[in-house]
Amino acid sequence: MKDAIDEAKKLKEEVIRKIEEATKTDSDEEKNKIISELKSKYLKEKLPEMFKIIPQTKEVEQKKLLGKILNEIKEIIETKSKEIEEQKKIEFKLPDITLDGRTRFLGATHPVSEVMRQIKKIFEKMGFEVEDGPEVEGDWYNFTALNIPPDHPARDMQDTFYLEDNRLLRTHTSPVQIRAMEKRRGKIPIKIIAPGRVFRRDWDATHSPVFHQVEGLYVDKKVRMSDLFGVLEFFFKKFFSEDVKVRFRPSYFPFTEPSAEVDVSCSICKGENKSCKVCKGSGFLEVAGCGMVHPEVFRSVQYTDVQGFAFGMGVERLTMIKYNIDDIRLLFGSNFTFFKRRYF
Numbered sequence: 637m638k639d640a641i642d643e644a645k646k647l648k649e650e651v652i653r654k655i656e657e658a659t660k661t662d663s664d665e666e667k668n669k670i671i672s673e674l675k676s677k678y679l680k681e682k683l684p685e686m687f688k689i690i691p692q693t694k695e696v697e698q699k700k701l702l703g704k705i706l707n708e709i710k711e712i713i714e715t716k717s718k719e720i721e722e723q724k725k726i727e728f729k730l731p732d733i734t735l736d737g738r739t740r741f742l743g744a745t746h747p748v749s750e751v752m753r754q755i756k757k758i759f760e761k762m763g764f765e766v767e768d769g770p771e772v773e774g775d776w777y778n779f780t781a782l783n784i785p786p787d788h789p790a791r792d793m794q795d796t797f798y799l800e801d802n803r804l805l806r807t808h809t810s811p812v813q814i815r816a817m818e819k820r821r822g823k824i825p826i827k828i829i830a831p832g833r834v835f836r837r838d839w840d841a842t843h844s845p846v847f848h849q850v851e852g853l854y855v856d857k858k859v860r861m862s863d864l865f866g867v868l869e870f871f872f873k874k875f876f877s878e879d880v881k882v883r884f885r886p887s888y889f890p891f892t893e894p895s896a897e898v899d900v901s902c903s904i905c906k907g908e909n910k911s912c913k914v915c916k917g918s919g920f921l922e923v924a925g926c927g928m929v930h931p932e933v934f935r936s937v938q939y940t941d942v943q944g945f946a947f948g949m950g951v952e953r954l955t956m957i958k959y960n961i962d963d964i965r966l967l968f969g970s971n972f973t974f975f976k977r978r979y980f
């Protein structure tokens with residue numbers, strides 16, 4: 637039995653010596669050779685043989701001692717070879733400075749942000765100020781003050797995300813009209829645009845639950861519908877191109893009277909292709925809603941003896957028409973091929 641203990645001690649010394657060799661050498665090849673020898677010869681052959689002797693030993697103390705030495709050897713091989721392997725890995729990771737640099741994809745302005753910038757620029761030229769409003773609105777600002785009382789059918793077309801305490805995510809930028817008039821307490825003229833994010837319960841190729849609108853409001857002593865037509869015609873000619881035709885169609889909105897929808901001529905087919913997919917052969921594309929501010933809206937904010945016009949347009953829709961994008965969801969996804977296209 638004593639022989640077995642001596643043999644185990646010798647084996648331990650041998651293993652320690654080999655590990656020292658592996659640590660000292662600079663050659664990875666040498667390191668690999670020693671480690672694989674330790675694992676195959678010592679860990680898989682010699683140690684299991686020695687462990688077999690333990691059950692045959694009768695003296696308890698000697699049994700314990702032999703077990704202890706053998707376990708120490710096992711642990712030394714396992715931990716040290718791991719350390720040496722890791723050291724190798726770190727060295728291996730050092731960069732090769734002779735390689736070419738990696739090209740990084742340069743970020744660009746999002747098409748929607750760019751179109752918002754263009755819209756603001758044109759209206760600012762006409763003297764409109766940019767006004768902001770909260771995205772979480774009260775029912776009063778989003779509906780009631782805009783002549784959409786509870787139970788009004790127009791609420792069905794603008795289903796949204798309702799929060800607690802009669803609050804909701806705004807369905808349009810029109811609440812900013814009310815806030816702007818309240819803030820100015822009857823002072824005129826008011827000439828603002830309100831770009832911003834709005835929310836609805838929609839999701840398909842042309843509708844997204846989150847999208848952007850630009851609202852416009854002009855209030856003064858005497859404002860005519862022809863002023864509204866002039867402002868919008870100027871805007872769309874600057875935004876699309878000088879040769880674009882602008883058309884106004886009678887329509888209905890609760891907060892304007894009379895109301896109109898605004899169409900621009902199709903830039904793809906110029907109204908000459910009956911099977912044009914963009915305008916569906918009509919030659920025109922709907923781009924905005926507008927009208928003269930409804931007297932009920934002025935009543936909500938206690939404005940008297942004033943007139944005004946208001947308009948609203950969808951930024952994604954304008955972006956899609958201007959840059960010929962056929963699915964709104966592309967604007968909110970992360971398709972790099974789409975965003976790498978040059979738009980501006």
Ligand SMILES: [Zn+2]
Binds near residue numbers: 903904906907919920
């Ligand atoms: Zn067309």
